[in-house]
Amino acid sequence: MASGEMIVKGGFIIDPTRKIDGDVGDVAIKDGKIVDKVSSSAKVIDAKGKIVMAGAVDVHSHVAGPKVNAGRLMRPEDKFISGVFRSGMAQKNGYRMESGFSIPSVFKTGYDYARMGYTFVMEAAMPPLLAPHTHEEIHDTPIIDEAALPVFANNWFVMEYLRKGEVENTASYIAWLLKATKGYGVKLVNPGGTAAWAWGLNCLSLNDPVPYFEITPAEIIKGLIEANEYLGLPHSVHLHQNNLGNPGNYPDTIAALKIAEGFKARNKFGREQVMHSTHLQFHSYGGEGWKDFCSKAKEVMDYVNKQKNITIDLGCVTLDETTTMTADGPFEHHLHSLNHLKWTNVDVEMETAAGIVPYIYDKNVTPNAVQWATGLELALFAKDMNRTFITTDHPNAGPFTRYPRVIKWLMSKKAREATIATMKNSDKMIGLTNIHTMDRELTLFEIAQMTRSGPAKCLGLGNVYGGLAPGMNADVGIFDLNYKNLPSDAEKIETAFQRAACFIKGGEVIVRDGEVVSHGHKKTVWVKVKMPENPQVTRDVSQAFTQGTYTVDIRNYPVREYLAPHQSVIDVNVEA
């Protein structure tokens, strides 16, 4: 953490946490925090004519861990395509080598996020058994603060307890596993479906029973919401729904969202939602097949707009060649059978699975064009931008380095139309979506809600990230956009957000003129629940190891301290 004083002077400040929208002002920094004022000897950073926002927060991104790395490993051509190396915005000497496009190396991941002014990234799926791997990668990722969500919804303990209706035991198990894996919260991926995949099956609807475990996806979702709120964790359950990616899946999506009805957030971290539904784009489709595959973003958002206790992120398709990867094992197998590209699968004993398939989102293929429109429509139909976050489900719908492009599309109808104009089947796509009729252009304030204040609050981190109020982390991004006079050429919006004019993290200047100038001080954030010991859960867990259902020793399972650098531990106290 940098000591000393600094002042960001004269920029257009955009801070939804304080409802500041473009006022010209200063941001004062001392000892890594934002403060009311600093002395006249503070280092001055000129932000005149530029916008000033808090460091951005990514609520859902696959950046570290076994499946991300399996994706890197299986795709040499992601580094070297058609005889050309893709090291992107690579740094000059003095920095670690950068490589990869859709699944960048850890060094490139840290540098690229920093260049875009991101300060915190949530790794969206950590298989508990492989948690040391996830932490090793987080350890090697420069600059950005990171946390990881262990996956729970296909975990044998969870399914056993919930089948018997044992919410408290489920909660105790969650507490133990968060501690053992240094995890942040409760991730659900294709509840029940991934467990079924261990036998080559799936659960496409919420009421399909999970083989052997005699429980349904709906029961798993409901039970984990109850357990999450019993513990009062900073984040809500983080749900990747069943039936992802299939035509006509939107009624299942709304049915799953409805499970949240009647629950109220119970926590001390300012979080209001009880369910975060992630990459909603993949779950908002109509049609019976690929021929009439269409956007149902409006129908889904009509429901989301009414329900205050739900947050969502978009999962925007960016029309790139990318790499899909998810703990939704059966989906990846299905996808492979559609595009016949190489397929990697990793089933993890007792816990989860993962699949990886390269995918080319081709703007000239109508379903891909519809997916592109669907993601953007979700945002354009949203009423509360503080509950709607920008993601690409990196790298599934596109690499995170395309966030600036997504912002461009959201802020400029002209930019959207320009992209539509390049599509071979644009008329067809227009008929299957709403995008062409939508005139809405999001404001910078709304973008700040979607990338700063909103996700920070959703994660229960609203007191440290996502705003510029005194006391918060001194994470400040300065972007070369004139609030009073936005460029008519929307490309300039993309350029401005791609490379921050300046990015300060923890009071240190990390990026200047789009180039990384410091490695900063990254943190690993995790949640430690303090609660009375639950002898039943203790016994159940140790039996799974001693009786050999697991193939590792329990002593070697928990992530050791040294693997997680600069820990920032969030304590949660649960009374007996």
Next chain:
Amino acid sequence: MPKLIKGVGCPYCGSSCDDIEVLVSDDETKILEVHNACIIGTNLFHHANDPTRPRLPRRRQPDGSMKEIPYDEAIDYMAKTMLAAKKPLVYGFGSTNCEGMSAVARIAEKSGAVLDNCATICHGPSFLAIFDNGYPSCTLGEAKNRADVVVFWGCNPMHAHPRHTSRYSIFPRGYFTQKGQMQRTVLCVDPRETDTAKLADHHLMLDQGHDYELFDAFRTVLRGFEIPDVVAGIPKETIKKSVEIMKNAKFCMIFFGMGCTHTDGRNHNIDAAISLTRDLNTHTKASIMAMRGHYNIAGPGQVWAWQFGFPYCIDLSKGTHAHMNPGETSSVDLAMRDEVDCFVNVGADAGAHFPIQPVQHLKKHPFITVDPNFNMASEISDLHIPVRIAGVDEPGVVYRMDNVPIQFRAVIKGLPGVPSDEELFNKVYERMCELTKTEPIWLAAKEDRRYPESEAVI
């Protein structure tokens, strides 16, 4: 009082058994007894007691003899030699922890080296197949808990992975396989009747080198087409019966080894095996796994993939980007083509395990070995730097053959003054930075490395 340490990981084969119990002397300097390990693992732990283990670097003298030198001098020599070389080759890592692999990457980047590991002469072709065709795999617990059909293709775990069959694949009683071996049908495909083949229910003794054709026959039968009467020496009926067994499995697990990677076609044999596994998944559940050789040989593949995007054969000489193309950037090809001018052998024995000709080529240039023990490479090196033994007197993360990270612990105290791989490489890196007048880049790594003795958390 001697101390019994439980849950110890075995630093020998890719099974990475972590149920070993080691009895160590009161002062934690001697290993007294080793329980649960196979004979190879047991010998490995006991070998760490060897009083002749090197404690100081040795530098070759003009008369051909070796002379002990201080570590600082060795570090200086290694830093200068690598910086001066046009293209150094850093190879090995069969017995190094991931912390060491991460640290060496910094040196390789700094000196514009090629970074390669033992996979290059072992399961490298499996990587090539994974690049081309993916890898539908699982953790070993899935095999143990579910697999009712197990296929060993070109591998011989009874010799190469002695406890694999009892811990994971043939004998253990898993959650859905309570009857253990009784519940499993075992197929073995091998040109010899190996000890693993003797354990199998069906042994397909194929003509050596024709695995690819046999895989193709399996796939053709699986799609309902006819095949010739005999393929690769195996009668059609045997092939059909084997395919039926695999297709009717609830969970079919295929393990493959050097019989696929060391023979004609190399990667294509595995590529075809992966295709077969994928095809089987339209009928049932099937999974495939490489029988990786060393306890942490999956480690460099993981560490370097997250750092550079490639698991092995990584040419960092351009400085701006990494380039990988086995056949060009692979150790043996680089050696045979005289494409490198400095060789660093780390935690492996290129002297014994490369064919002798590439060793002769590499020996034309400076040759450095970093290894806890004397071996063939150290005995032809210009410089041998001893380090601690990862998994014996040095803890760290290792990746089992199924890529499950296991946090190994140290069971005895390291020899005084002998650094870990990571410490050594960090010092070499610091020296390189001094020599080139550049700032070292540590990220979070160096300041945070400490290995607390952490016991069970439950």
Next chain:
Amino acid sequence: MNMAKIHLNMITQRSIEEGAAMEQGKTNPNYFIACTVCEMNPEDMKKAGIWKNTNVKVTSECGTVIVKAIEPTQYCPPGLAHIRQGVWANQVVPPRTQSTGTPQYSGFPVTIESAPSERIKTALELVQGAVGLWQGGKI
């Protein structure tokens, strides 16, 4: 003296004897004992006039090595020979990789002939000898 030769297909693979001995050290006598054997089918031995447990000379496209012919510890069909992986095997393994990086450790043609009076060299003698460092004497 029998001048017969036999052409076989050679594979070099791991064995537990080799692994167990290697972990005692490559200069340990057990490593020598474990790795200096060529397993071949008795039929093939007969054809080439090789007595079991006597030394043979194995020649490949890239070198020769003296090892001891033994009956297979794991059944080897006629036509196939096996030297356990290690220093001796690697004197004859062709370094050609088919541009994959991995040498031809298994499946290469060799000629095997009886050489009862030839001496089996030690690991160190072979490796140091190959690079001009062998000074004789120590193991």
Next chain:
Amino acid sequence: MATVTLKPTKVPELMFEGYSITPDAFAGKTAPQIADLPGHEGKFVLKLGDFFEVSGNGGETAADTDIVITGDCTRVKYIGARMTAGTVTVNGNADMYVGGWMKGGKIHIKGNMDSFCGIQMEGGELLCDGDAKNHVGCAYRGDWRGMKGGTIRIKGSAGNDIGTAMLGGTIIIEKNAFIHVSTHAEGGTVIIKGDVEGRVGGQMVKGEMYVLGKIKFMMPGYQKVGTVEKEVDGATYTFDHYIGDLGERHGKSKGQIVYANLYLKAAA
């Protein structure tokens, strides 16, 4: 037309990465400027002039530029890689990646070539009077998009992995090939005028193969469907027609399943 002549003056100690040796890089440059073009030897960036004596200026465009290398380039990689037009002639051997990713123009190697020549080629002509090692006209590791167009003609023999993951274009091997022809291919044509050890068309989805000699080991996934007469490289032969790889997936066209075709010259 302008001809630039490179006369080798020094054998590189390690391999020299001659990625600048293309008509595209030479076009519009004078001889001294060409001698100043970069190339790597290990981690060091050297100049073409360090290894070649350059005479003659480049033409205005790549198409107007002919490069003649008057001697041996056994230790020079990437000759003509990524070129789009013009010609390159080497009076000797060349190392890896000759004509890799090339889009147009013509390369003539009068000696032998090493591996990975014509890798992911898209167009143009690559002619080699001698032998080629492995991976002729193959894909880069992991890429499913192999050679897309153009012609590679090897007058001698080639090793393994010919046309792996090929999508289009033609590869002609006038003598023998070892193993793995058109593995994983989804298009293109490979013609082998001599014998092949085996593994012809494994995992192949679509495309054509012609073998005028013998195949020692046939893939079990190929089935003979008839005998046809076909013209190959200017001569007509009777072929046994096989389809396959029956073990692999196949698409449909107009309701018909499309297989890969192997034409093996019928025994006289």
